Amino acid sequence: MDDNTLRLIRKIKFFDNKDINNIEKISSNKLKIEIGSKNYTLGLYPLDFYKDLDIEQKLEKYLDEAGVDVLKVYDLGILPDIDKSYKVFDYRKEMSLKEFLELADKNEAYKKGHELGKILTKFHNIYIDDNQIDWYKEFNTKANYIMYMHGLMDKKGDKDYMLIDFINTNKHIAKNTAINLIHSNLDLKNIRISENGIDLRGLKELKKGDGVIDFVLANEIAIDNPSFSYGMIMGYNNGNMPTRKFFKLLSLYQSYYLLESIVNNHYNKDGRISKENIDKIYEMYDGFTRIIPLWAEY
Numbered sequence: 500m501d502d503n504t505l506r507l508i509r510k511i512k513f514f515d516n517k518d519i520n521n522i523e524k525i526s527s528n529k530l531k532i533e534i535g536s537k538n539y540t541l542g543l544y545p546l547d548f549y550k551d552l553d554i555e556q557k558l559e560k561y562l563d564e565a566g567v568d569v570l571k572v573y574d575l576g577i578l579p580d581i582d583k584s585y586k587v588f589d590y591r592k593e594m595s596l597k598e599f600l601e602l603a604d605k606n607e608a609y610k611k612g613h614e615l616g617k618i619l620t621k622f623h624n625i626y627i628d629d630n631q632i633d634w635y636k637e638f639n640t641k642a643n644y645i646m647y648m649h650g651l652m653d654k655k656g657d658k659d660y661m662l663i664d665f666i667n668t669n670k671h672i673a674k675n676t677a678i679n680l681i682h683s684n685l686d687l688k689n690i691r692i693s694e695n696g697i698d699l700r701g702l703k704e705l706k707k708g709d710g711v712i713d714f715v716l717a718n719e720i721a722i723d724n725p726s727f728s729y730g731m732i733m734g735y736n737n738g739n740m741p742t743r744k745f746f747k748l749l750s751l752y753q754s755y756y757l758l759e760s761i762v763n764n765h766y767n768k769d770g771r772i773s774k775e776n777i778d779k780i781y782e783m784y785d786g787f788t789r790i791i792p793l794w795a796e797y
Contacts, residue, residue: 513574513587531590538590549577549584551703558702565622568696597687605726612727615697616734623679623710634708635674642666642755648762658781662758665787669751679710686716711748715756719772721794722779728794746791754787
């Protein structure tokens with residue numbers, strides 16, 4: 500047991516006066532700490548992450564209400580002398596959805612997708628308050644901005660203009676949609692899989708909008724694992740195929756995220772979707788001449 504590491508841990512009130520049996524480094528910023536028969540994880544983050552950690556802790560009740568297997572948090576705070584914030588939470592053997600899908604067969608992938616779909620059903624239907632938003636106005640503003648940024652690019656492709664035409668032709672369907680609590684930041688890393696179930700990370704704020712937007716990830720997953728994505732939409736809809744309106748909205752939001760990624764990649768920003776996957780998703784919609792992606796019809 501490294502003395503410097505132990506001294507660092509002892510600065511955290513939760514570990515003060517506890518008999519620590521073992522300390523193990525499990526990632527670049529996480530330690531597994533054994534106390535008696537119980538294991539804990541200590542995560543160390545940049546100092547300015549504390550606000551995000553505090554917000555995540557307050558939002559976990561919404562994930563718990565949706566049936567998400569959230570990790571219990573015991574303590575969080577800051578260590579100003581080393582410019583770090585920290586969080587102490589349950590240790591759990593888990594993997595990212597990406598890692599799970601690399602190992603899972605089609606049946607396992609379908610079942611886990613179905614489970615995620617049912618979680619999203621509950622999450623999208625959690626009541627927050629009576630304050631409604633103008634979802635169409637929000638979406639239209641973001642779409643117009645990304646099209647403006649695209650117009651400033653020195654190199655443009657034919658696909659780009661087809662996406663712009665598709666967005667402009669179909670954005671009206673974002674009017675009068677149901678307004679849900681949405682995650683809006685799901686990816687292959689922050690969906691975590693353990694023997695206890697599914698956990699969702701990366702929820703930084705409560706957002707409201709059309710829940711269909713949380714399904715854009717299904718298209719990217721379907722490039723290699725259509726069984727998971729198929730299970731996801733079936734779980735979301737009580738074992739039934741979604742309506743045509745669901746797929747029309749999904750294609751609209753997907754076209755927006757494709758264009759956003761093209762623009763961000765051009766300006767050397769983090770694109771939500773890689774160039775390779777942009778092309779593959781574009782193909783699953785036959786150049787957006789179809790509403791239902793090919794994987795959803797298998």
